[in-house]
Amino acid sequence: xxxxxESGGGSVQxxxxxRLSCAASGFSFSIYSMDWVRQAPGKGLExxxxxxxxxxxxxxxxxxxxxxxxxxxxxxxxxxYLQMNSLRVEDTAVYYCARDLSYGGNEYWLDPWGxxxxxxxxx
Amino acid sequence: xxxxxxxxxxxxTPGQGVTISCSGSNSNIGSNTVNWYHxxxxxxxxLLIYRSNQRPSGVPERFSGSKYGTxxxxxxxxxxxxxxxxxxxxxxxxxxxxxxxxxxxxxxx
Numbered sequence: 001x002x003x004x005x006e007s008g009g010g011s012v013q014x015x016x017x018x019r020l021s022c023a024a025s026g027f028s029f030s031i032y033s034m035d036w037v038r039q040a041p042g043k044g045l046e047x048x049x050x051x052x053x054x055x056x057x058x059x060x061x062x063x064x065x066x067x068x069x070x071x072x073x074x075x076x077x078x079x080x081y082l083q084m085n086s087l088r089v090e091d092t093a094v095y096y097c098a099r100d101l102s103y104g105g106n107e108y109w110l111d112p113w114g115x116x117x118x119x120x121x122x123x
Numbered sequence: 124x125x126x127x128x129x130x131x132x133x134x135x136t137p138g139q140g141v142t143i144s145c146s147g148s149n150s151n152i153g154s155n156t157v158n159w160y161h162x163x164x165x166x167x168x169x170l171l172i173y174r175s176n177q178r179p180s181g182v183p184e185r186f187s188g189s190k191y192g193t194x195x196x197x198x199x200x201x202x203x204x205x206x207x208x209x210x211x212x213x214x215x216x217x218x219x220x221x222x223x224x225x226x227x228x229x230x231x232x
Binding site: 050109 | 125155156158160168169173174179211213214215219220221222223224225226
């Protein structure tokens with residue numbers, strides 16, 4: 001069974017840091033690109049970062065987190081990470097990792113998603 | 124404000140059909156296929172439609188997707204109570220980011 005399990009969420013004060021992890025199982029992790037998507041309480045989905053497959057040659061960030069968050073992966077451990085620094089109140093959200101699939105030149109989709117981990121930034 | 128535009132709400136009675144729209148631009152829907160997700164409160168989004176009109180295994184034929192130009196739609200026929208929840212459209216944008224609709228809350232009356 002293809003599965004993604006996030007961990008590392010919690011409560012932190014503004015300006016603090018957290019590192020999220022996403023453990024993958026049931027598929028060849030290294031050949032897939034991966035993403036982080038978040039959802040603030042009562043709000044919609046917001047993409048925040050992408051990392052390409054085994055070589056990690058391509059990394060993209062949403063403007064809202066650029067310069068503060070760093071995505072990385074360890075293919076030997078089948079794990080995806082999100083280092084979050086300089087956290088703000090508006091970063092409070094459930095953070096999901098998702099596998100990024102593609103077919104041809106313009107067909108992309110995210111599936112599956114992990115169950116999410118809650119990050120609360122509050123003083 | 125979301126890049127893709129969806130109606131905030133939709134409703135129908137059991138057995139009826141409903142359609143949810145998703146509007147974008149040339150750089151996203153106009154260039155790439157569209158995906159639809161269903162989300163129940165407190166759970167992760169579940170893929171419903173991918174590559175604009177493909178259903179993953181396990182998704183009933185009652186769900187169908189289409190894309191035309193810079194817009195897409197999700198059609199649900201034979202509404203059931205378990206169809207309630209939030210529906211999101213999503214696609215890759217050529218500016219190198221995923222974009223989502225704001226979500227449509229579906230109520231089965």
